[in-house]
Amino acid sequence: MMKNEKKGFLLPPAVGYSFQVIVYLFANHLVSFRFLLRTIITLLINVINWPFRVYEKLFINKKYKSGELEKAPIFIIGHWRSGTTHLHNILCQDKQMAYVSTFQSVFPDTLFNKLGRFIFEGFARILIPGTRKGDNVQLGTGLPQEEEFALGDKTPISFYYFWMFPRSIHTFFQRCVRFAGVKETAVDAWKSDYRLMINKALKDSGGQRFLSKNPPNTGRIEKILEMFPNAKFIHIHRNPVEVFLSTQNFFNKMLPHLQLQTIDAELLTKAIFDLYKDIMHDYLEQSPKVPKGQLVEISFEALEKNPQLSIKTIYEELNVSGYEKSIAFMESYLDSKKSYQKNTHQMTRELLAKIQSEWGFAMKHWSYDIPANIEFIDE
Template sequence: MSQKKNSKKGVLLPPAVGYSFHIVLKLISDNKINFKYYLRTIIILIVNLINFPFRTYERLFINPRFKNINIEKDPIFILGHWRSGTTHLHNVLSQDSQMAYTTTYQSVFPDTLFNKLGRLLFKGFATLLIPGKRAGDNVTLGSSLPQEEEFALGDKTPISFYYFWMFPTKIPEYYQRFIRFSGIKEKQLDKWKNEYKLLIKKAIKNTNKERFLSKNPPNTGRVKELLQMFPNARFIHIHRNPVEVFLSTQNFFNKMMPHLQLQNISKEVVDNHIVQVYKDLMSDYLEQRDLIPKNHLVEIKFDEFEINPIDEVKRIYSDLGINGYQEALPNIEAYLSSMKSYKKNTHTIKESQMNVLKNEWRFSMEEWNYVIPNNISIVKDE
């Protein structure tokens, strides 16, 4: 989709507007909300309450219909850090007419999907409010476009790493609890897995496609759990130069967090969290990577995908044994030709930050043979 048509202004609200009311109340009661975000919190509660009868109807009368429906084709999980090209890869592969996905609307209102009146009201509401582009990177947004399912995974079971957008001071704690599942009881984890499968079934039905294609960066550290759910799932890991990842994440958080947060946090603390989360996520992935059966994983470099997307897509289909490449190729080529190509900007990074990355992220740079990019300028600390 051409980005020229998607410049409309909008308002981003935390996805808690579509959550179970008891989940919202628990999040509010368990966390400190700064005064400046009280109005945003009240808006969340109001929208959530208006949505209550619609999502309750769907849970009682529509969701049970999916209980005995099987997920026929093994899902494909795109893994990788948030700023490693996962969105671009997801959008490209979603051009294949067999690929189902969670839409932006479903990610926010996962249980107001097939209730006709509720969908009419809230999809219209979402379409009106969603900006044409994402503030952090100008990626095109739309209620029916592919989205990460992590937003919806915290809907009924209190397990979602993306609670951090509202409560960023808890990023380290949320990583341990919601990606490593530390302290999560087995019964609660089983409920999360069942809710995940329900989400996938509803996404397949909603998009009228056959095979679920996931793009959910927190899953990069959950390979073991995903294989427990889907032993024959396919995995695509896309990685990018860690220095570029740091700067891109820093910029993305600075631009996105003000729209979603309910508590204050300094940029210095956010930077520290960025360093730690990347280190944990890549370490967890490398530790679990060998659990994936042979020929069920392909790893690609963001730079190579950016330069030769068709060759890399062909390799993905071939290496993972996915049918339908030739049929999907015209749509993929049309999508790629509609996208603007951007020259890389020259970025600067403080010498102290670079030293931290060299120390903390060295293992990742060595694993995938990365060096400091030529477009990065290192400046002395003031």
């Protein structure tokens, strides 16, 4: 255990969702009996939060629904476990960057209601553990977080519903990333909710340019450009072999704290293989449509080896000002993380062969070989 690590526990993001979304989720997805108590607690907190959500929706949200962004938003994309969180935390040291906080991601409509925020953020500070279960990343209510948790709070479109109902991960991907079978009115509502969330994040974090870190957007480039034609994208990629091992470890450690439904280990492994193929193929298909100067690609390996060079490349290729003013803050942050211990992984040669077979297209595209530090174990 890390020094001074605060213990705590996580609850499913449904604690802050609208009743409309709650009804959709529980009417269409089965709750496993072993998670019945967790479900009851989640719904109880949701009911307690209800009047605060209603107040903010009626009297506060309208202030943030309109208005164009002064600066082009930046979207960090890439498959899970590819370094998106690390890069997001580094770039958020730039004072101009606005972001969705962990608290906003769970209670997006209890953000500017003073009494509601005092109550729920106070409880969240007590309950949230010091580090994330899957990878030891620091947690805190005010720290940067990916917005996918909040995107489904009013309109039932969020890929992260799968954390609660993992058996439907494929269905959620098709519906919430590819928008398959979703009515245009629902897509428009999702876009409106997204803009609202961004405007509130700008106010809440005090930044001038919104910086997103949201892996599902790796497959939504076209939709993002429909909303923000001048949007800038940073795609970070990592050796697929390490991505698989890290994703498997992360899911295995995080799901027990968020799920409301059991899932077979074999089914979860298949979902990991399918998810990578689907979202990376979508990225490779959509990324050429990004206008010149609005997309930069970096590797996790390069970011680890020379973070200053990778960061400078991002600012220069996307024509974003502020590098010289912010690099000292970023270097200070990087120095504070030097003691961070990454998870170690082992694998069988059979698993390696499957990864090469299933994800070989990505290894070829980004010129990845078998990592030298992989430790093989017997079958």
